[in-house]
Amino acid sequence: MMKHILFLLFSTVIALHAQGDLRIFSVDNDPTSDLPQVIERSLAANGFTIAANTEMNKPFNIQFQQSDFDVFYLLTAYHTDLSRTLVVKYPDAGIFVPMGFGIYQHKGEKQLHVSVLTAEAMAKIIGLKSVDPILKKIEAAALKALESAMPKASVAIENENPLPASGPLVSTYSLEVEEDEYDDVKEELAMGIQGGLSPKGFVLSNTLDFEMVVGEDESIDNPFDFYDTYSICKLKVIYNVAKTRPQASAFAPCTMMMYKKKGEDKIVIGFPGVYNWMSSARVQDDEAKAELMKAQNDFETLLGDLTE
Template sequence: MMIKLIKSTFVLSLLASVAFSASAVRFNVVNGDQEEKYEKKFLPSLEDATGFSLSDPHEKIDDAYEKRYGNPKDPDYDKEWKKSVDNLGFFPVSNDRALHDILLKSPQAAGFQPFNLLIYKDISQDKTYIGHIDPETMLNVTGVTNKASREAYIDMFKPLDAYVTKEFGGKVITTKFSGKLPAQTMMKFEFTFDKGGDTIEWVEAFQEKFEAAFEEKQYIIAGFKNFKETYEDLEMPFDKYDQFFVYGLCHFTFSYNVFNKGRPDAGVFAPCAMYFYIEKGSNKMIVGMPRIAVWQAIMEIKDPKMQKWIKFIDKEIIGIMKSLGAKEI
């Protein structure tokens, strides 16, 4: 009887561990340095092969770290400087045609659009990592519940993953995490404006204030994607929204203290995508962005210094948005 009880307890424990685990990040792990092939051959052929287009690339971020934090003459010199990666590149991509119907039904999906098709090579090993956050996990973080949107979003990644494997091969790994996300995965805001005025003028004035406020706090505007204009260019109806755009945000010192100090894999989350949209005829602009606490949960970041940075960035971003007149929702 006791043996049966022990076996039953073990099985239940095993099932629980399986039920509460989730996919975190998908990587192709390829022998050697793949930087040149990735940038000069793979990326130029990406859109024709998969439908994904590149915007606002940031290659060789490791060089920028070394120039700033590894230079004794720089005021931001880090006395503990140690080069840990010899290639770190952020390459935001999106499949605009595939996203069209998804954003019409589930605008919060833009919380990871564009997303980073990360490439990095740790200095301690002769292997290159190419990958992205698991799409189902992206959906769970952003709160997309529409069944059709979820299915289309996940399917959208299949040609991309197949093409990475076709071009680079390597071992495909999918990292796991406990499946437990923060109680609040997203920071969400609302701005109310006078609909009697010109919406475009109001948005442009807001964008100037927004960029200045973040740059004052040492953030980099690392990207900008205007989906409203994109779909006008593609002649795809997007009249549900008067405005729809996404900013890519990066706090350079924060990124250095995570990506160059042992967790380059967390670079899949960078830059942070903050989306803004105004539904047609509305006088409210809705804003959303995944919290940095999500990084900690999904990448299982245990380092106390990194955790301190994560709490600081989440708090600071919310503070900046409120200073611009945002209401948390």
């Protein structure tokens, strides 16, 4: 079986972004409030399926004996209906199924913040030259939910231009497979991925059989034999990046996609690179960058070994 690595490069669509890739909501908040849960309920009420809403302070305190935050949640969700249409049109958009919402409030700070990618940023990452209206609709639904949960919040686009990306925004591996053996190969890959994560310090926080979601709508022609996504995070990465750029939590956990289109003789695996964190969130701290690059290299090694 042959491995091909395809890169979607930042430089092809840099013109999409003049004002930053992250939208930040900020609102006065008592850190003992249930606002993270209110945000979750509001997203669900506005058409999103919640994948996870994970409180991070407890694992921070267990592994690192401290946290810089009174509130830190990683919430992941996808728009149930619109995501079907998006992924059928752009299979690599599965890296946003689910998409991330970083929820954080520093110790002693009066305001809680929510960080989420703009539609323009998502278009850039999956290699589009313009923003598809589906992405704008997903963005509008997310903004409506956040505005409903935090009606007094101020909203700002990061006013710093993204840094130039130093590597691929999405790395995609394709593995040639015979039509009658793809089920077995898929299972072998899934087992290899899950078994290989823990020794490298990764945690598999959520899995999604998105092919079943796509297949639920009979009005959509399902082009996939299967489509799975895996939400993967590395605590040491999130902890170190959050010290200087907590807004990068919009990228965590990372969603990896694995799918096979009907009639094609290949399985595709892809994930968004850490270069997104460093570019969109302007991560420049040396220790944080070192942890990000270690995670990138470890994950590339894992997938490379599995698809050789």
